[in-house]
Amino acid sequence: MAIHIDNKQNYINQQNESKVQSMPFKILADCDAQVSKYFESGVKVQDDETLKASFRGYPLRGKTVELPDGYVGLVLHESIPPVSDKEERKFHITNKFKTLTYWNWDKAPSKNDKIIQALDWIDVAETLHSPITEE
Template identity: 40%
Template sequence: MSIHVENSLKDADKEIFQQRTHFVPCKIDDDGSANVNNFFEPYVMDKGEGDLTATFRGHPLDGKNMTIPEGYTGILVSETKRPLAEDADRKFQVMGGFKEFVYWNWDKKPSKNDNLVKALDWIDIAEAIHED
């Protein structure tokens, strides 16, 4: 199986790559659109020092603004047609991108010990190790 990602937005307006993005620790078994603005964003409160708080479906969340490392861009992709076989090639389309996002946790404040934060730190460490 191979994964193909097509980007027809290369020369598109830069605003497409400045999407407001949230990383929420949950799994939703649906591929449809969601009216997130009406149910999530209005309740975000800034607690100072970059700490955020919100609720999602009645559950409290603690969050922090995160930035993608310099030289990288996060992308949002969509699969228009899912293959019938597990080992079939898959095709995704770039729908937008982001340079920063809000990282949320259910049960604790985001910290340097979280796997996502460690992964972002590893990009800088890997570059330093492999410099010429």
């Protein structure tokens, strides 16, 4: 299956960025939500810079992380999903981000979280694939 990403509006070079929240659940909706009004207004910052909030009464603990230098996160939208796995997929970029906030269910953020491990892997992969120089 081929994946195509359309950047006609050149979002990568624009200055504005999205606020990205990675939640530990799915919301079965495809519409805009008033996140700043109903969710972000209840977020509390604790002494160790972890975040505390709740969603529909369930406790959440989170942390804001920055992407490594030289990397940009992209927000993609697929207007027409394919019918089968063999069809090509077409996405267009709707925005970009440099930081994201990830959330756990009532568990403090740690190095064992999948997002942190994925971001750590970027450094490992760059080290593994960089040329070896004699010093």
